[in-house]
Amino acid sequence: MTTQWVKPPEGSWTEHYPELGTGPISFRDSISPEFYALERDAVFTRAWLNLCRVEELPEVGSYLTKDIEVTNSSLILVHGEDGRIRAFHNQCRHRGAKVADGSGREPELVCARSGWRYALDGTLRHVPNQDSYFDFDTADYGLVPVHCDVWAGFVFVNLDAQPRQTLREFLGPMVTGLDDYPFGTLTERYDWVAHNNSNWKIFADAFQEYYHVPSLHTQQVPAEVRNPAAGFTCGHFQLDGPHRLVSTAGTRRWLLAPEYMYPIERATQSGLVGPWRTPDIGDLPAGLNPGGIEPWGISNFQIFPNLEILIYGGWYLLYRYWPTSHNTHRFEAYTYFHPARTVRERIEHEVAAVVLKEFALQDAGMLGGTQAALEYDVVDEFPVNDQEILVRHLHKVTLDWVQEYQNR
Ligand SMILES: [Fe+2]
CATH class of the missing domain: 2.102.10.10 (Rieske [2Fe-2S] iron-sulphur domain)
Incomplete structure (x- = not known):
């Protein structure tokens, strides 16, 4: 089985957006009470x-x-x-x-x-x-x-x-490309909350790149992704104003490989990629896959500052990161499906919600240690690779908003 990784548009994804630079970045914005106070006024009081x-x-x-x-x-x-x-x-x-x-x-x-x-x-x-x-x-x-x-x-x-912009102006064309996605029909919801010991951006970063997936989620990914030599990369990255998008290719085909699944996933035909079958919800909007990836897997819209919509085709995840101090946040997670028509569908949804929760908690389990290590303040320059372009962008946009606010 060979995989066609989609190539960046020119040079690299990061160099496609020259304002981002390519140098190491600092995470001082995630350990500083003073920066947190500025974020409150510059970001959370002014963004939608x-x-x-x-x-x-x-x-x-x-x-x-x-x-x-x-x-x-x-x-x-x-x-x-x-x-x-x-x-x-x-x-x-x-x-x-x-x-x-x-x-x-x-x-x-x-x-x-x-x-x-x-x-x-x-x-x-x-x-x-x-x-x-x-x-x-x-x-x-x-x-x-x-x-x-x-x-x-x-x-x-x-x-x-x-407000400086209407909501629609703020969201911009990339996010409003989802206008015609049938969110309103996917109303069966499972939700949970986690109180995490890290700055809110550190957890948002965990879902902005898939570079860590082969290392951290070894039990949940197939060999094709798990093998470091395979060079797993995402299919498409896109930035629009303060917002970000990453799409991955072909995940469903890989993830149906049996060797890494929990028995409950095989038994119910549901799990990490959601129900294996979802009802036809009509034509999906082109804005869902603006990179034109084929076969398309998922698209993850990171809406500044603290909202994430992760769409798998016929169902979606919603995350919100609410800061509660410079080094804590409340994480809200939601899974949305079509209303189950049979007992079998209801079970498929519940299994998917639970398996996804475990997946997210594997990421959450890294947060306290990461935050503590950042606060030791030994190193302040961290290299960020091309697959982590969205991490680079979130921290830059946050700093830009703070600096613009300070300059006024
Ligand atoms: Fe992860």
């Missing part, structure tokens, strides 16, 4: 951040709250009577209590402490004993809104007072 999908707010009155530690925010997202999803700071205008916690469905939002009642569009509707206030007008005390917009069913917020 994905908090959930529209399926989590299905009906008029559906709401959910999200805490964003890095920006010191608690937000509430609400499905309004006009069908729009809005975001507000989760704070009652009467002495500041949280208006809600968790998720649910209500005709209006009622603060448990004050009894103040807010309409689904955030306007203050009712105040107990309103006559006892002084010069009081409910019009002055609605919930504080946050910029909120939806792309392809992904609900984003922007905490900047005046």
Whole structure:
């Protein structure tokens, strides 16, 4: 069996983007409390951040709250009577209590402490004993809104007072090339959360390159990939503004080799590459495989700063990396499938979700040691190879955003 690796467009992938340079890079941005404070203001307060999908707010009155530690925010997202999803700071205008916690469905939002009642569009509707206030007008005390917009069913917020770009402008043509992917039909979801002892970028990096796969995931990859002499490389890398994409070729054919699988994968015909058969979900958008790889395997969209959408054709993974300090983060992982039509399909989905979780936890298991070693601060120049172009890009873009913010 021979493999046709796709070659870079000219020179190398990295040299195709001259602004990246080719020198060693520093990971000081991942060990510095001072840099973390700058990231909070320069990146997480100014970028569009994905908090959930529209399926989590299905009906008029559906709401959910999200805490964003890095920006010191608690937000509430609400499905309004006009069908729009809005975001507000989760704070009652009467002495500041949280208006809600968790998720649910209500005709209006009622603060448990004050009894103040807010309409689904955030306007203050009712105040107990309103006559006892002084010069009081409910019009002055609605919930504080946050910029909120939806792309392809992904609900984003922007905490900047005046976002510099619309959500669509921010996402740019490479990401919006997924406009026609049927995210809305893949609604069977499995999720889990990990609290990891590393800077958020260190974990994002683990899914930005496949260079480490033959070494770290020895049990999960076939011989063709595992053999260092095989020269396993990815098929296509692409950058667009602050966002990144990597596609791999032909994985499904290799991964159906039996020698590395768990027995449960063979028994259920599902696992690391998902269900071996998925229903026809129609023509996939060209933007899913912009490198034109044949046979195409997966495409991994890294949407700046902290969202990753990894599409395997008829199902997808979603990761979010939420910083909680300069050396910790909360990792949210989701697996999305079509709603199971049979018991067999349900089992296929559950097996895939569990095997994928193990795969991700193999990467997570490296984080504490990596972070600690970086903090020993012995070495500050690390060579980054052409297959790690996305690692180079994430750290450069983050630094660019911080420097641009400092220069203003
Ligand atoms: Fe990995």
